[in-house]
Amino acid sequence: MQRFGTLSFGHYGPLGGGRELTAGDSLKQAIDLAQGMDDLGVNGTYFRVHHFARQQASPMPLLSAIAARTERIEVGTGVIDMRYENPLYLAEEAAALDLISDGRLALGVSRGSPETVVRGYEAFGYAGSMDSRGADLAREHFELFLRAIDGETLAERDAHSPFGGGTGGQRVEPHSPGLRSRIWWGAGNSDSATWAGTVGVNLMSSTLLTEASGQPFDELQAQQIATFRQAWRAAGHEGVPRTSISRSIFPITTAEEQMYFGGRQDGDQIGVIDGIRSTFGKTYAAAPDVLVEQLLQDEALRSADTLMLTIPSQLGVEFNLRVVESFAKYVAPALGWVSTRG
Known part of the structure; x- marks a missing residue:
């Protein structure tokens, strides 16, 4: 494990007892938490994106x-x-963000998760999908997005423009060289992972797979990563692609953490998502030395270069920073991690 960071679902709303976490609170706390993690030398902060939801x-x-x-x-x-997504507008935004951050963007995209509404993307103006889950629409948008960030000319200049249109083709602006190497595809199964490797983007694998063969989750995920890398090589892409996995991991070092997560240690689960039998990864919650022993046996964690820790963002900056700091201090070094601060 070369890198680790946090994956936040960004939930907000009522917290009970008359308390509420507003959308503004959630956004500002995410910024504060990221600053604290940057000071600790944590490698990344990543966010799930859901529409029509808090x-x-x-x-x-x-x-x-x-x-x-x-x-x-x-x-x-x-x-x-x-x-x-509008693919060209997303390409402009991604390039601008990549330039602002000096190449620190890791943009993960995919078909997305099950929604709280019916075909919500149609309300955004994107209709015509022939797939019940809109997978064809997602791939179509993604392919145009890649063409845009690669700098392909996608519109003809207007020779009569008063703003120096000239002749020939025009790419979208701004353009960030190297951005393609920082694009990830979120794959839920081996077929999707193979496609990502063939296309030539990095792989994000979540805490669930839309496969249920009876194998342990970590073994299924390790096979998915191997399939992806094989497809990358077969397609003739240069370099070494990055791979990430997500895990729910909670080092228990205080009574408060024991109260929240002490009973959460469980095994893999089989369930149905989008009508497909799926395997859900287990939650790790134990004393740091126990976590190290358990995680060293996780085949997918041994295969991936980046680990994303899912965090309970509703519990606030101080609590989450303590969880991350405990992982960075007591667990991550035993897995091969070195802080960006040295």
């Missing part, structure tokens, strides 16, 4: 604010739902 929905302003307030930490998404 969660993060517009990551670019948030990531830009974090990039402006930090020095080293990678800023990213895990993942943006491409069904909802």
Whole structure:
């Protein structure tokens, strides 16, 4: 494990007891937490994107604010739902953010997760999908997005423009060289991972897979990573692609952490998501020395270069920073991690 960071779902709303976490609170706390993690030398802060829900929905302003307030930490998404995106506008935003952050963007995209509404992307103006889950629409948008960030000319200049249009083709601006190497595809199964490797983007694998063969989750995920790397090599891409996995991991060092997570240690689960039998990864919650022993046996963690810790963002900056600091101090070094602060 070369890198680790946090993956936040960005939930906000009522907390019980008359308390409420507002959307503004959630955004500002995410910035404060990222600053604290940057000081610790943590490698990344990543956000899930959900529309029509009390969660993060517009990551670019948030990531830009974090990039402006930090020095080293990678800023990213895990993942943006491409069904909802204008590919060229997203390419402009991604390039601008990559330039602002000096290449610290890790933009994860995919078809997205199950929604709280029916075909919500159609309300955003993107209709015509022939797939019940909109997968064809997501791939179509993604392919145009890649063409844009690669600098392909996508419009003809107007020779009569008073602003110096000239002749020939025009790419979208701004353009950030090398951005393609910082794009990730969130794959839920081996077929999607193979596609990502063939296309030539990095791989994000979550805490669930839309596969249920009876194998342990970490073994399934390790096979997915191997399939991805094989497809990358077969396609003739240069360099070594990055791979990330997500895990729910809680080092228990205080009575408060024991109260919240002491009973959360469980095994893999089989369930149904989007009508597909799926495997859900287990939660790790134990004393740091126990976690080290358990995580050293996690096949996917041994295969991936980046670990994303899912965090309970509703519990606030101080609590989450303590969880991250405990992982960085007591667990991560035993897994091969070295702080960006040296």
